[in-house]
Amino acid sequence: MEKILCGVDLGGTKLSAGLVNGAGQIIDKKIVYDHTAQSEDGIVKYITELVRQLLESNKVKEEDLIGIGVGFPGHVRYRDGYTITTSNLKGFKNYPLRDSIAKNFSVPVKLDNDANAQAFCEYKFGAGRGYEDLIFLTISTGIGAGIILNGKVFRGITGTAGEFGHTIVDLNSEFTCTCGNRGCLMGIACGLSLPQRFKSKIEKGVPTKLPV
Ligand SMILES: [Zn+2]
Numbered sequence: 001m002e003k004i005l006c007g008v009d010l011g012g013t014k015l016s017a018g019l020v021n022g023a024g025q026i027i028d029k030k031i032v033y034d035h036t037a038q039s040e041d042g043i044v045k046y047i048t049e050l051v052r053q054l055l056e057s058n059k060v061k062e063e064d065l066i067g068i069g070v071g072f073p074g075h076v077r078y079r080d081g082y083t084i085t086t087s088n089l090k091g092f093k094n095y096p097l098r099d100s101i102a103k104n105f106s107v108p109v110k111l112d113n114d115a116n117a118q119a120f121c122e123y124k125f126g127a128g129r130g131y132e133d134l135i136f137l138t139i140s141t142g143i144g145a146g147i148i149l150n151g152k153v154f155r156g157i158t159g160t161a162g163e164f165g166h167t168i169v170d171l172n173s174e175f176t177c178t179c180g181n182r183g184c185l186m187g188i189a190c191g192l193s194l195p196q197r198f199k200s201k202i203e204k205g206v207p208t209k210l211p212v
Contacts (some may be wrong), residue, residue, distance in 0.1 A: 005021075005067065008071065015031070016032075017029065040091045048104040072097060115162055119136035119147065123151070132148070134147075142191075144163050165186040
């Protein structure tokens, strides 16, 4: 059987897992939205279950996998697979996410920042094909970027290159970011900040067609 890959995208809103062939085509995927209230260990268990379900329903054996790649919505120490911090999920401060997942499987597990993983995917299979240098921007629950230089993910000295979502862009902003600061780009423009902005406008009497 052709060797395949398993990708897991642990997001601040959704958790998805997919099986992918060598050409980058998705064979099957599962998406859930009820993971965010769980603890770190609960999320590890959930990821393990999702991957096992995918393998089973597609009749794929674990040994047919090349490995499992996990994208995390926050700062990651790539070399030892620890999450450093995230403002998109509860917890995950210095948490050994890679090895916690790896102990449930017999194939290699890699953990990276989600924007880095997405940047590499665009470089390999998507809009970045044919280019050796590119920047991928993600504007989702949070905001971040992945950087590819000379065909490799650029991580920088601290491993957090491209994590620009908490750059303060408006010193007078009324919106508090999930990091606690005011005026972060994320605090103004990402998915998490939209309800705050909506509430503020409604309170100021801005008309809306939405039922409030
Ligand atoms: Zn912030």
